[in-house]
Amino acid sequence: MASALTRAALSVPLRQAQQPFLQLAARRTFLTTAQRALTAPGPGGPLGGVPATYFQRPSLPANTIVRFVPQQTAWIVERMGKFNRILQPGLAILIPFLDRIAYVKSLKEVALEIPSQSAITADNVTLELDGVLYTRVFDAYKASYGVEDAEYAISQLAQTTMRSEIGQLTLDHVLKERAALNTNITAAINEAAQAWGVTCLRYEIRDIHAPAGVVEAMHRQVTAERSKRAEILESEGQRQSAINIAEGKKQSVILASEALKAEQINRASGEAEAILMKAKATAAGIDAIAKSIAEGEDAARGAVSLSVAEKYVDAFSKLAKESTAVVVPGNVGDIGGMIATGLSVYGKVGEAQAKTMARKYLQPGEGEEFQPEEEKSMKDTMLEGFEQTAKH
Numbered sequence: 001m002a003s004a005l006t007r008a009a010l011s012v013p014l015r016q017a018q019q020p021f022l023q024l025a026a027r028r029t030f031l032t033t034a035q036r037a038l039t040a041p042g043p044g045g046p047l048g049g050v051p052a053t054y055f056q057r058p059s060l061p062a063n064t065i066v067r068f069v070p071q072q073t074a075w076i077v078e079r080m081g082k083f084n085r086i087l088q089p090g091l092a093i094l095i096p097f098l099d100r101i102a103y104v105k106s107l108k109e110v111a112l113e114i115p116s117q118s119a120i121t122a123d124n125v126t127l128e129l130d131g132v133l134y135t136r137v138f139d140a141y142k143a144s145y146g147v148e149d150a151e152y153a154i155s156q157l158a159q160t161t162m163r164s165e166i167g168q169l170t171l172d173h174v175l176k177e178r179a180a181l182n183t184n185i186t187a188a189i190n191e192a193a194q195a196w197g198v199t200c201l202r203y204e205i206r207d208i209h210a211p212a213g214v215v216e217a218m219h220r221q222v223t224a225e226r227s228k229r230a231e232i233l234e235s236e237g238q239r240q241s242a243i244n245i246a247e248g249k250k251q252s253v254i255l256a257s258e259a260l261k262a263e264q265i266n267r268a269s270g271e272a273e274a275i276l277m278k279a280k281a282t283a284a285g286i287d288a289i290a291k292s293i294a295e296g297e298d299a300a301r302g303a304v305s306l307s308v309a310e311k312y313v314d315a316f317s318k319l320a321k322e323s324t325a326v327v328v329p330g331n332v333g334d335i336g337g338m339i340a341t342g343l344s345v346y347g348k349v350g351e352a353q354a355k356t357m358a359r360k361y362l363q364p365g366e367g368e369e370f371q372p373e374e375e376k377s378m379k380d381t382m383l384e385g386f387e388q389t390a391k392h
Contacts, residue, residue, distance in 0.1 A: 061101050067092045074140035076103035086140050103144040109136045109201060112151055114158050116207070119166035121174055127166065128209035133158050133189070134201040142197025150198050154189065158203060161188040171210070178205055 061067060061075070068091060069075050075087035079099050087101075094101075116130040135154055137143045143150045165184050166174060174181065182203050189200040210218075 060104060063094045063096060063100055065094055065096055067094060067101075072107045074105045074107060074137070075101050076105070076140060076144045078102040083141070083145070103140070105137050105140040105143050107137055107140070109134055110151070112155055112158075114155060114162070114203075116209075117159050117163065119163045121166055121169060121171050123170045125171045125214055126211060127171075127174070128207075129162060129166070129205055130207050131158070131162065131203060131205045133203050135193075135198050136201060137197055138199050139197030142195065144197075147196045150193075150196050153196060154193055154198060154200070157189055157192055158185065158200075161185050162203075162205075164188075171214070174208065181205065 067075075067087070069087045069089045071089045073089060075092070077084045077087055077092075077094065077099050079095070083102075084099065112133040112135060114131040114133055116128050119127050119129055121127060133154065135151070137150070147153045162185050165181055165188070169177070169181070182205060185203045186200050189203065193200055
């Protein structure tokens with residue numbers, strides 16, 4: 001406890017004794033740096049070499065023998081005016097009067113605002129552009145001794161590079177390819193800034209301002225383009241609608257024709273089936289009549305004669321009622337002759353059946369071979385009989 005109090009008591013006079021020397025060293029450092037900047041040659045006279053951000057720099061830390069360097073910060077120490085070392089974050093011991101902190105460099109990423117500037121595109125359109133540049137110091141020695149003011153130099157380089165890149169593109173490409181433009185500007189800045197110990201991480205164009213006439217023309221172009229698209233879409237819609245309508249009519253006609261075809265096929269099939277059934281019924285009726293005549297002999301023939309006479313009289317009575325011109329046989333008044341003709345037909349039918357039956361009994365086994373040729377239907381036999389009677 002006593003030793004601590006003793007050291008504290010001794011440190012107070014030591015600090016008071018060093019105070020004038022520290023103030024003098026800081027004043028000399030400021031004057032030396034200011035003189036170096038003010039006397040630098042430049043196009044604008046004595047102050048031409050002074051960057052615009054020179055008087056915005058923070059004051060350099062004084063040599064208090066014991067210093068603590070912040071994290072992500074590099075301090076450049078000069079001994080008797082010559083580079084000595086770079087202080088890393090943490091505790092640092094300096095020699096009074098001989099060492100001085102000449103530069104303080106931040107190793108963090110820094111955002112630099114690039115002021116608005118004019119640039120002419122490849123199609124002679126003047127644009128006003130500004131942006132943001134993100135940089136970081138990777139070599140504190142080069143950033144201190146490679147360039148007077150790294151941030152100022154990077155800012156000027158970004159402006160000239162952006163102006164050069166804009167001059168190679170048309171207005172449409174500038175508006176469409178901002179990402180490619182930012183990449184090209186970043187690559188061009190890094191190529192020159194490597195010697196300054198600074199790397200450009202990325203560059204972003206913030207605002208692009210075109211003349212009012214160009215903006216108005218662009219608006220008209222956009223309006224015309226959208227009107228064109230609307231007309232094209234409308235015409236495509238009408239075309240598709242017409243195609244759909246025609247396709248629908250085509251399908252309707254095809255379906256209607258298929259339905260008509262099916263209807264005609266069904267109707268023809270029904271008519272054919274009806275005709276076939278009617279023919280079968282007629283044939284069956286004729287066969288039944290012939291069989292009855294063959295079995296009934298004289299009595300059946302008399303009944304048939306009576307039936308034919310009745311139908312004959314009914315038919316002529318119907319013809320007498322209608323005013324229709326018809327062709328009738330010459331013996332229309334001879335009813336008995338007509339009946340005799342019909343009976344002769346039935347007689348021939350009976351004879352044909354008798355011959356067939358006799359042939360079957362006389363030649364069993366052979367009648368089947370000749371049966372399809374000799375055997376006739378009752379209808380054909382009656383028709384032949386009527387034809388022969390008409391000839392006589």
